[in-house]
Amino acid sequence: MLRNKRIRLVIFLIFTIIFSSEACIYNFYRKEFVSEDKKNEEALLLAFLGLLPNPNQKLFGFFPATSRNLSNSQFLNAEWFPKSDKKKLVFVHGWNPAERDSDPITSDEKKIQNIKNTFLNGLIHFQEGRNSASSEFDLYLYTYRTSNSILVNGRQFYSTLRANFSDTDSVYIVAHSMGGLVTRVTLSRESGELPFIRLVITLATPHFGSPFASRGFLGSNPFANELGSYLVDTQGGSELAYTNAGNLQTTLNGANNLVLDVLNDSYIKSGLNTKFISFAGILSNCSLGETFYYNTGCTILNNAGFTQSDGIVTVNSAQLGNMSLKQINVSDCDHSMMAFQTSNIDDTKSLNLFSQVISEIRNNP
Template identity: 80%
Template sequence: MFRNKRFLQLLFHFIVFSFVFQTCIYDFYRKEFVSEKQKNDEVLLLALLGILPNPNQKLFGFIPGTSRNLSNSQFLNAEWFPKSNKKKLVFVHGWNPAERDSDPITNDEKKIQNIKNTFSNGLIHFQEGRDSANSEFDIYLYTYRTSNSILVNGRQFHSTLRSNFSDSDSVTIIAHSMGGLVTRVAMAKETGSLPFVRLVVTLASPQFGSPFASKSFLNSNNFVNELGSYLVDTQGGQELAYTNNGNLQTNLSGASNDVLDLLNDSYLNSGLNSKFISFAGILSNCTVGETFYYNTGCTLLNNAGFTSSDGIVTSNSARLGNLSYKQINVSDCDHSMMAFQTLSVDDIKSRNLFSSVISEIRNYP
């Protein structure tokens, strides 16, 4: 985690702005370093420089079917997805702690599985015509390697959106968890304009971070320390750390996150928070979540003074300290359920959350 804010500002601008002299860098790198053994590393470096698309990220269009067993064939490369005059929804998943930068390049099958793991229930609601969403919207889904920095992923998400949509399109982004932070980088004024993005709906996004990504919190809880240390042992994981800076934040001793502080400061000065609606999961007690993990997380957060959370993200962080256009609490939904992922696709909580999101999109000015 970076501690020197001035250095971080320089890094932020370095990543989000277009790189200069890309061809020269590419030629130099090819000449001096590349071997057959280093092919994957070269591709990833060129993606970072903006010369090639990142092979670990991709935008898919979703073709509704008839079976609840979603087929991979329903996920079509966005550039091949039929264009229509419908409004667009772009879903962005959250953190996948199983992936590491050192892993092989993610193939399409794994990319699609990452999407299904987060949004399969929502996609089923869509294809079954809930709230007539499929008659009004086309759905796209963005996937990325979550171990990378949110600054890198956000810049690449911006490029992907720019490449696939025109200024005449009407796009709403629906982002779960870390996906909301990637989206905030993509939308930041330093990254560039995305005039076709009408609205962003965040679902349990740690916009002021999560204690479970902060070493000061993990070290105080032996139960989660070893597991938590593994989960945040990537740049992307570290950038989920809790920050004490933020409207209405509860103080956590030793917690800081310069990346989120810089990003949130940028938003305060740009007025872009008016394009965000924030949904927060609120567990009324620590037994109503669908998994032991989130119920345990709820208990640990409660014991530390965070009495309102989804078991991972505190409600104030998910609500952006009430600084977004609108904040909506969702009762008794844990962090995974906040992406419509209840154990049963027919669970009323999943269906109601989907309906609420669609309603907010339709009613946004």
């Protein structure tokens, strides 16, 4: 009884702090906006209070062309992107270790590069008409400062979507890794209604966190510390920590994540998990990924009893504990490959994953 009261109190406090418009919220989340540039700090404060758009986040519309050497001119501010009757795809990238809270405001050039770093192959597949996606959908891409809280980024993503789409649109979100958590905050009842969101595809999203974002898991393993330290030292990264509270979770000693617990509890009560299809990468052999970090991460997770993962996110976490509308396992794709990023753009793993995502959207209108 006491524990339930405490949980309800925490839920109330989190959403009161995050979603109110009182100036004191800036002091609570001041570390989100620490900057040596006072103009940057002021701009971020005004954005957080809802008085200006956040300069570190942006929604772009994508113009297909012919060259695989994508030009920045193909990415247009969504407010100026031509409107059509097509359905809308919105890609949301995951964690970006290259930026910190204290960095200057991200330029458009850097924003576009952040998008390409995650979704370059997917953009090319779309451009080249893979599974006829470009004939049926307009493609948008959302980018944000990942070191900031998922609560902050999710609320601002809500405002961005609300400003750019109408209730008569049909919008489908494809979110990789942390992007799926940001999207879950966006669609939570506490944020507000977005009736035009028909479905969300999550690709290797740590719905129940990742051990590599949990200090207790890192321990004395030098590689694990190198892999995980860039996560836990920021607010956004720390909110990726593993939680034992998820459905069907393997227990990790001392693991907890109150932010994800509150968010997931809210989704269970509201029934919103039925808007999500979750894709999980599973390396059957820890040498089959294309990225050394994720292959090594796979081995570390295996040795800790997590025998199915993409090298950073365990399968049950990526599957949302079998609570999403549908769970799809993808064989022998590491965490980066789960965003269509293979060394060879024409790799069948990348092509087939893209096609499968588009097919799932078509099958769940």
